[in-house]
Amino acid sequence: MAGSALRRLMAEYKQLTLNPPEGIIAGPINEENFFEWEALITGPEGTCFEGGVFPAKLVFPPDYPLSPPKMQFTCEMFHPNIYSDGRVCISILHAPGDDPMGYESSAERWSPVQSVEKILLSVVSMLAEPNDESGANVDAAKMWRENRIEFNKIAEKIVRRTLGIPT
């Protein structure tokens, strides 16, 4: 029998392939290595990210699902909860005990019950509704709060860029 982390990742991959959630595609970059995935997320409708297709990379730890994976957008992003290098900062990706922003309750942290699908769905809802209290990207958080029009413009530019449309 292969390792439990591997088996679980395979099971999740199968599940995601058989019943893909709307607007999300995810799978291992290389079927030799199930611990690095690539995901494509479409921007939620009715938000400033609508229409965009955002690529991201998921890196799973050897003890997955006991520890959370890391997620990083590989395209340019401008969002209060995404660091400027693309790393995603949401509570379900943090193991209880490490709290980079010091405000999350343990109830919304990582637990083995979570899955790739849930992470990606959370990220979609994070795109729709940023949490401006945890400023992974302080500039974006500030702009989101104070100058929504400007924020929307930047978001639109990013959407166009991900689609390869000249801005």
Place this chain on the structure above:
Amino acid sequence: MRSLSISLLSLTLTLLVVANAYYQKKQFYPSVVYITKSNPSMAVIYIQAFICVWITGKIMRKIFFGQLRTTEFEHLMERSWYAVTETCLAFTVFRDDFNPKFVAVFTLLLFLKSFHWLAEDRVDYMERSPVISWLFHLRILSLLLLLGCLDLHFIQHAYLSTVTKGASVQLVFGFEYAILLTVVINIAIKYGLHSVDLNSETPWDNKAVFLLYTELVMGLIKVILYFAFVAIMVRIYTLPLFAFRPMYYTIRNFKKAFSDVILSRRAIHNMNTLYPDASPEELQAADNVCIICREEMTTASKKLPCNHIFHTACLRSWFQRQQTCPTCRLNILRNPTNNNTRPAAAAAPPRPPQAAPFMNPFFAGQNPFQMFQPPNMDNQAPQQPRPAENGGEQNGAPPPQPQPGANMPPFVFPPFPFMPFLPPPPMPPQNFASLSTEELQRMEGNERENVEARILCLKNIQMLLDAAVVMMQQYSTTVLLSNQVPTTSSNATTPPPNLFSTNNASWSNSQGQSETPRVAKVAPTTNVQSNSSSENGEGSSSDVFDKPTTSKEGPSLDASQVSQEEEIRRRRLQKFEQQTESE
């Protein structure tokens, strides 16, 4: 491409140097002397030697590992830099011995070290790779064998040289190779465990435990080696600065392995003692998939107090991280015994009438003071206008009204140490024989909060006793009163054990009260009776209540009353029995 050009360049340079020397000296021996005497030529030769080592390394890597993965390569680079830095530090200690041979031996050490690291990474990768070919096994096995032999050889060499020639730089090498040998053994054990697991059809639950203990033992050996090395070095030379970083990491890893073992043991202990195995029916009821590993649960699954079911092995590895339920995050260490008292405790405080029909041991403890309640209410009813009775009833009987925290169990037992206040303390088992000494001690506790809780509990007992006394007094006055006023007699002298009827009465009473507000009543009992019978069509409460009211028509003679009461009681009991049977 670049490395190829560099090697070619170096090769040309070397050839040039050799050709030049041979051209000048014409003979082999003088040309060798010439090269060794000339610094630029030696530099070229050194570079060439370095490149040769590099190429050998590449070839060996190709043979034993094939293509390196990115993470493996990153690890290798990172570790190499540290190793090079430490080697430079080591040079400072042994600067007297510094010569080309010394450098060569150190390079060899680094070279072998890097293969140990790669082997380690590769074996760790086994668990995460979907396909393991026979080539992989062949490579790992031969590499481990080779590395082990080399390590042993160098340890022996270092030992012999130290014994014959006294302490020298060989001490460092001996020690380094000893560490590397432990690494090889560690990798070999891991490899063995992984391959056994790979070949078995079902997941091997105990593998994690074996790995943990391997880690612990190997960590211990390494820590001892490092301490011994530092002690020897301090005695003979000076503080070996270059050994501190690896030593620190080794100690840290050992500490981690140690705490992992402890946590794991605790988790296993909890698993085995606190939680029941899930039955097949329960597995069927849940959707039979362990949410941790997403696989079917066939055997070896446990049910947590919160009714969530998981594989034993999955749960165990999770509990090493955290002692919560993965699904609902219930802290399983805080209330290990709460599971059986929780439903009862929830039902206990609010309404005695609802609670009464369950006859479990928990309520048996509660009953003593419940029994006083109905007479108290019934006795208030005739004497006072309706509102008073109502108030008394909705809060329960005023005096024994307990705070939730001071609920029944503290009567007899000391409170549970972890939660002196809310929620209600868990019910201790009926006898303490089933508990271990340790558990008993934990239960008793001697921190401040425990003592406080005990005092609080004693106070509550006192309060309840006082309440009981007050009720007894009221009871006796009611009896006295009932001798004079026949209408109330039946209610007041309702035998205490028969609390169901009275409870039902008071319940229907309160229902009637809430639904039809009424003015003060003249003949309370009849009122209540008609009310309950009219509004509570179902027989249970009204029927039972019917009996006492019929007795009211009877004469008020003491003797006949007593016998009549006896009769009523008998009939009621009968009724109750029928009722429970039918239910």
